[in-house]
Amino acid sequence: MIVRLLAIDTATSAITAAVCDQSTTLAEVAVIDARRHTEALAPAVADVLQRSRIEARDLTHIAVGIGPGPFTGLRVGIVTAVTVGYALGIPVHGVCSLDALAQAYADAHPEPADVVVATDARRTEVYWARYAVSAGFAVRRSEPSVGRPAELPAEVRALPAIGRGAVLYPELLPNAALPLDVSAATLGAVAIRHLLAGDPIPPTPLYLRRPDAHEPGTPKSALADGGTS
Secondary structure, eight states: OEEEEEEEEEESEEEEEEEEEOOOSEEEEEEOSSSSSHHHHHHHHHHHHHHHTGGGGGGOOOEEESSOHHHHHHEEEHHHHHHHHHHHOOOOEEEHHHHHHHHHHHOOOOSSSEEEEEEEEEEEEEEEEEEEEEEEEEEESSOOOOEOGGGGGHHHTSEESSSSSSHTTTTTTTSEOOOOOOOOHHHHHHHHHHHHHHHOOOOOOOSSSSSSOOOOOOOOGGGGTTOOO
């Protein structure tokens, strides 16, 4: 199977894109900005395609981080990936963004260890999952969750903590570790590994709670509160 894959992620503070094949990363771009996903993602995709010297029509797959992450940023990445995939007529695959962070740690730390990935969920909470790292691979040992850092089990809080959670809550996650944000190159490598193993993941977002924005309810009648017309 020939794989020429565009990978993007907007689940953390990095708006990131990469072009990868089975053996290497051809180009990667990252913009650190937790609020400008809509403005920054399209230029990042155009930039990474130009740097890789790959035409969009030559891509075979797209991979996108499916979170968990803040609703608006996560939605921008997934909608963009699905739209581009539809326009090019190529499949779109999902990767848990926490898995990509854990794999980046595993790439740099071959010794066996348990770690926790904890990313900023806002509202004084983190998105988190526990991983076993060994021989260059990260295996998830718990399902992605959201909660206050103080509510994590004590043995989890004592582990090396990857992501911005340890930066935001150092008193509760004292063993900070890199990386802080998702690398699209690593996410692409994880996606390719799933593809070659025959177990691709659909691009279904991991929304672990309701979005901050809600549609307003039906206006209450003034008469219902005893008012007069």
